[in-house]
Amino acid sequence: QxxxxxxxxxxxxxxxxxxxxxxxxxxxxxxxxxxxxxxxxxxxxxxxxxxxxxxxxxxxxxxxxxxxxxxxxxxxxxxxxxxxxxxxxxxxxxxxxxxxxxxxxxxxxxxxxxxxxxxxxxxxxxxxxxxxxxxxxxxxxxxxxxxxxxxxxxxxxxxxxxxxxxxxxxxxxxxxKRSRKSIEDSRRLDSKRDRDRDRDRDRDRDSDRDSRDESPKPIPRGRGKKASTSVGGSSAAATASSEVQIGSGRTPRAQAVKPPADLKKWTQRRVTGFYLLDSENNSQRQVLSSHYTLSLSSSTNVYITMQPMPQDKLQTMQSECDIGFALFRDGKPVAVCESPAGNKSASAAIGLKADLGPGDYELLPYCVGDKLHMEATSSKAKSATRNKKITAAGKAALEDIFKLCDTNQDGVLDRAELQVYNYITSNEELTDELWNALRNMVKLSNDALDLEGFIDLSVQELEEDNWSEENFWINLKSFGVNQDLLMTGAFAYELEVNCSECRNFELIAGNPMRFPVSVLSKGLASYTKEKGSSAQLGDCTLHWLETPLRVYIAGEKDSASQAMPTRLLLDARASHGVADVDETKQIFVKRSCGLLLQLVPNVPGFTFSATVKPD
Missing domain, CATH: 1.10.238.10 (EF-hand)
Structure with a gap:
C-alpha cells in the first residue's frame, strides 16, 4: 500500500x-x-x-x-x-x-x-x-x-x-516510477511464463505420444525423512513429484500451568484486547489483534494469563476463537504460550510462567481465527439507523465497540484508545486538528470520552449532510458487526500480567492496525524449526510442530536453489480434518524460513500430505 x-x-x-x-x-x-x-x-x-x-x-x-x-x-x-x-x-x-x-x-x-x-x-x-x-x-x-x-x-x-x-x-x-516498473516487469514475466508454458505443453504432448504404453511409476512417500526417487539405479534428490506425510497423528497431552502459590503478593496489570477479522478479506483469514509492550525495570518472574472475555459483558458478540500469545525481544521469540492456565487442563484460559530480565518485550496475541466470520443468518438486514437516527440495536453495537476500545476498562476512552477507533474506521491518525474538532463536538471529561459522548459523536455525524447511513454501517462493519447487528467478526479477550519482583512495570497497548505481522511470523517460524520435526520435499525443507493447542508449519528453500518461490500443495482429504485446510491448500515456500500455516485441528491427531505443485 x-x-x-x-x-x-x-x-x-x-x-x-x-x-x-x-x-x-x-x-x-x-x-x-x-x-x-x-x-x-x-x-x-x-x-x-x-x-x-x-x-x-x-x-x-x-x-x-x-x-x-x-x-x-x-x-x-x-x-x-x-x-x-x-x-x-x-x-x-x-x-x-x-x-x-x-x-x-x-x-x-x-x-x-x-x-x-x-x-x-x-x-x-x-x-x-x-x-x-x-x-x-x-x-x-x-x-x-x-x-x-x-x-x-x-x-x-x-x-x-x-x-x-x-x-x-x-x-x-x-x-x-517503481510502481510502473513493477507493473511492466510483471507483464514481461507473464509473457515469458506463457511462452514457457506453451513450450512445456508441446514437449509433454510429444512425451506422452512416445510413452503411451508405459505404466505410471508410484509416487515415493516418506514420513519425517527425505523422499527420493530411483534414477538409473541410483538415489537422486526429490523431484517435483515427491510427497511427504506431515504429522504424527497424535496430539501432545496438555499440562496446565498452575498459578504461583503467593500470586496475591505479586504486582498485577490487567488489560483487554480483541482479535478482528478484516471485513474485506475474511476469505483470506486476515486477523488483526491488539498487541502490547511489556516494560520491565528489573529482573522478575512473570505469570501471564489470557482468557476469553465473558460473553455477558458484550451484548452483541456472538463469536468463538482460539487464543494464543508469544513474548518477543528484539524480534526474537522468548516464550510461546501453549498451555492451559489454572488447576484444570480443560480451562478456557492459557498461561505462561517465565523468568525475564529488565527491558522491553513485545507481547503479541495471535490466533487462527477460523470461526470468525461476517455472514448474517437472516435474509433481511437489521436496521442500525432509521431516518438518520440510531436504533436501539445500533446503539447496542456501538456500546460493544466502545468496550472493545476501552482497553483498561475504566469506562472512558482516552486519546490513545480513541486513536484505535479512528484508525480502524478510517485508517487515519487522530491528529491534533481532529482531536480539537472532537473537543468542540462532544463533551470530554479529563480529556476522555464516556459512552454517552461516544454515541453522541455518531449521532452528530449522521446529522451532517455529507455523512450517510451507509457510512455508519461501514464503521460497524469495521469492528466485525454483520448485517444481523451481531459481532461475529471480532473476539474480545482479557490479558493479565503478574510480576513477583518488578513492582513498577508497564503494559502499554498498541494499535491493532499496526500489528507487527512479520515479527510474529518469523518468530513462530524460528520456534517451529527449533522445536518441531522436519522433512525434505524437493528443494524445500518443511518444519512442523504439534502442540496441545495448535499446529505450526514452516518452510524454507535450499540456499542453492532458484530464487523463485516453490509452490506446494497440502492435501487433507485422506487424513484428520484441520479447521483451516479444506481438502487442499496451496502454500509458497521462499528461501528464508517463514511461517506457512498455523492450524487448529478439529479432531485429536493431525496428518496430511504435502506435494510439490509445478507451475
Missing part, C-alpha cells in the same frame, strides 16, 4: 489536476502512454491479462491498486467506491476500476505541498530523519531507522541529511 496515502488523502470531489505534474507522472514511467492506459496495465498486472474475467476480490487489493496509480482518496472515499462497484460481492472488474480512476483526480503538487507541511512537524522547511521515519510508519507498516536512513540517502541530493520540498517530490515520483 502507498505509504503516503494517509498524509495527502482527499475526498474524491476535491482537487484540480495540474498538467505539469501529470506530465512528470507519465514521464516517470519511462514508456509514456496515457493515464487510462497506465491504469488498465496496472489492473491487468494485478488480476491477469484476461481483464474480462479478472476482478479485484478484496478491498485491500482495490485500495492498493488505486493508490498505485498515483491517486490518494481518503479511506472513507475508497470504501464508498468499493461498496458501489462491489454491490454483488463479486469484486471490482476492469471497467469499474477505470471508472474510479476517471472520477478520482491524480494527486497534484498542491496536495503534495500540503502533505509536506503536514509531516514537517517543526515547520523548518525540511524533513529530518525522525520526521521521515514517522511519515513512512504512518501507513501502518513499520520501518526501522536504518531502512529509513538508506531510503532518505537515495533522495537527499545535496547530502545534508534531510529532504527539502523538491527532494520530497522526487521521492513521491520515484514511488510512482
Amino acid at each position: 502507498h505509504r503516503m496515502s494517509s498524509l495527502y488523502s482527499k475526498n474524491s470531489s476535491s482537487g484540480v489536476k495540474r498538467s505539469s505534474f501529470d506530465d512528470q507522472r507519465r514521464d516517470s514511467g519511462g514508456e509514456g502512454g496515457s493515464d487510462s492506459e497506465f491504469c488498465e496495465q496496472a489492473f491487468l498486472s494485478a488480476v491477469g491479462r484476461d481483464g474480462s474475467k479478472g476482478r479485484l476480490r478484496t478491498f485491500d487489493e482495490f485500495s492498493a491498486l488505486v493508490q498505485q496509480t498515483g491517486r490518494n482518496p481518503s479511506q472513507r472515499a475508497l470504501r464508498q467506491y468499493w461498496d458501489r462497484h462491489n454491490s454483488r460481492r463479486t469484486g471490482v472488474d476492469l471497467q469499474s476500476f477505470l471508472e474510479v480512476c476517471r472520477q478520482e483526480p491524480v494527486t497534484t503538487r498542491d496536495e503534495l505541498l500540503d502533505a509536506f507541511h503536514a509531516v514537517d512537524l517543526n515547520s523548518d522547511g525540511y524533513l529530518s530523519l525522525d520526521e521521515f521515519v514517522q511519515m513512512l510508519s504512518s501507513g501502518g507498516e513499520p520501518i526501522t531507522r536504518l531502512e529509513a536512513r538508506e531510503l532518505l540517502r537515495q533522495y537527499d541530493k545535496n547530502g545534508d541529511g534531510k529532504l527539502d520540498y523538491e527532494e520530497f517530490i522526487d521521492f513521491v515520483l520515484g514511488d510512482i
